Amino acid sequence: MNISSLLQGIASFAWIGFIGILVTISVRASRKQPVKGLSTAAIVLLVAAVLLTSVGAGIVFVEPDELAVVVTVIGQGGIRPDPLESGLHWIIPFAERVERFPKTNQNYTMSSVADEGSINGDDSIQVRTKDGQQVYIDASVIYAVDPLKVVQLYSTWRFNYEDQFVRTQARGIIRDVASQYGVEEIVSTKREEMALLITDQLLAIFADNNLIMRDFVLRNIRFSDEYAAAVEQKQIAEQQAQQAAFVVEQKKQEAEQARQVAQGAADAQVIAAKGEAESLLIQAEANAEANRLLAASLTPELIQYQYILNLAPNVQTIFIPSDQQFILPLPQSPTTITP
Numbered sequence: 001m002n003i004s005s006l007l008q009g010i011a012s013f014a015w016i017g018f019i020g021i022l023v024t025i026s027v028r029a030s031r032k033q034p035v036k037g038l039s040t041a042a043i044v045l046l047v048a049a050v051l052l053t054s055v056g057a058g059i060v061f062v063e064p065d066e067l068a069v070v071v072t073v074i075g076q077g078g079i080r081p082d083p084l085e086s087g088l089h090w091i092i093p094f095a096e097r098v099e100r101f102p103k104t105n106q107n108y109t110m111s112s113v114a115d116e117g118s119i120n121g122d123d124s125i126q127v128r129t130k131d132g133q134q135v136y137i138d139a140s141v142i143y144a145v146d147p148l149k150v151v152q153l154y155s156t157w158r159f160n161y162e163d164q165f166v167r168t169q170a171r172g173i174i175r176d177v178a179s180q181y182g183v184e185e186i187v188s189t190k191r192e193e194m195a196l197l198i199t200d201q202l203l204a205i206f207a208d209n210n211l212i213m214r215d216f217v218l219r220n221i222r223f224s225d226e227y228a229a230a231v232e233q234k235q236i237a238e239q240q241a242q243q244a245a246f247v248v249e250q251k252k253q254e255a256e257q258a259r260q261v262a263q264g265a266a267d268a269q270v271i272a273a274k275g276e277a278e279s280l281l282i283q284a285e286a287n288a289e290a291n292r293l294l295a296a297s298l299t300p301e302l303i304q305y306q307y308i309l310n311l312a313p314n315v316q317t318i319f320i321p322s323d324q325q326f327i328l329p330l331p332q333s334p335t336t337i338t339p
Contacts, residue, residue: 003059003061003088004056004059004060004061005056006056007052007055007056007059008052008053008056008057010052010056011048011049011052011053011056014045014048014049014052015045015049015053017045017049018042018045018046018049021038021041021042021045022042024038025038025039025042053093054093054094055093057093057094058090058091058092058093059088059089059090060084060088060089060090060091060098061087061088061089062084062085062086062087062088062089062098062100063086063100064086064103065086065102065103065104066086066100066101066102066103067083067084067085067100067101067102067103067145067147067150068083068084068089068098068099068100068101069083069084069098069099069100069101069150069151069154070083070084070091070096070097070098071096071097071098071099072091072092072095072096073095073096074092074095074096079151079154079155080096080151081151082151083147083150083151084098099154099159101145101150101153101154102144102145103144103145103147104144105142105143105144105214106142106143106144106145106162107140107141107142108140108141108143108162108166108167108170109138109139109140109141109219110123110124110125110138110139110140110167110170110171111123111124111138111219111220112124112136112138112220112222113138117138118162118167124136124137124138124222125137125138125139125171125174125175125178126175127174127175127178127179128179129178129179129181129182129183129186130179130180130181130182131182131183133182133183133223133224133227134223134224134227135178135183135186135221135222135223135224136221136222136223137174137178137218137220137221137222138219138220138221138222139170139174139216139217139218139219140216140217140219141166141170141202141213141215141216141217142213142214142215142216142217143166143206143211143212143213143214144211144212144214145210145211145212146207146210146211146212149210150210152210153209153210153211156209156210157209161209161211165209165211166211169202169205169206169209170202173198173201173202173205174198177194177197177198177201178194181194183223183227186221187221191218191221194218195216195218198216198218199213199215199216202216
């Protein structure tokens with residue numbers, strides 16, 4: 001409670017007391033009883049009530065989040081040229097009054113959701129795009145009263161600026177800007193650009209009408225039921241196409257994997273065959289070398305010696321004719337070999 005309200009409250013009690021004393025005086029006078037003391041009290045209460053009422057009507061306390069415009073019957077124009085800032089002020093009682101405006105930001109929301117917007121029910125903006133599609137836009141405009149132009153705002157709009165200006169201008173600008181884009185652009189590539197263009201236009205027109213545009217929020221965009229169904233079918237078709245492409249790619253990968261496996265098996269067989277051939281070649285070369293070395297080491301004497309070693313154990317003497325070959329050619333005449 002501020003001091004102005006306190007004084008007016010005390011003044012109200014003084015008026016009640018004054019009226020009560022007047023009633024008492026009337027009753028006592030009708031009964032021919034003395035009223036001298038009551039008359040004095042009535043006069044005191046009357047003076048106090050008048051003074052308190054006048055002072056209470058002249059003292060104005062402006063809250064920290066408020067601006068006040070003084071409407072006066074004195075002077076030309078009917079409004080003081082300068083608004084009252086926050087704090088305690090004096091105005092001429094009964095000749096002037098104050099009209100209060102908020103300093104804080106104000107939010108005007110237009111939404112299709114009930115109880116979400118400033119107006120109950122569907123308050124979204126219907127827009128026909130440049131390609132003929134119907135869209136519904138939910139948006140919020142955040143603004144404030146210009147403290148330097150609050151007197152002009154009161155002179156122009158009084159307290160109807162939200163309904164008659166903010167709502168009207170915001171809906172018109174949103175509709176005009178959105179109609180310059182196609183529906184695909186609004187929901188995807190051009191959405192941010194559209195919001196910036198709307199913000200710029202709102203900034204300019206609000207400044208010309210004594211308001212400050214703080215922000216514009218593009219909340220939601222809806223389509224007509226027919227277009228939404230078409231978009232859904234398109235998305236389904238795109239998903240199916242992507243799935244088919246995925247299956248084709250998967251089959252390609254499986255085929256490539258099978259080809260690589262087969263190529264690997266073939267390469268393994270070639271490598272195995274080459275290895276086997278090289279092994280056989282090495283073995284043949286080793287055998288040939290062994291045979292060569294063996295052949296080089298064989299002499300008639302060694303052969304005869306090996307032959308004799310392999311005779312039956314009971315053979316004691318062998319006679320070899322000197323002019324006939326028995327087993328191997330011998331270099332000498334008949335010789336008796338006794339083991």
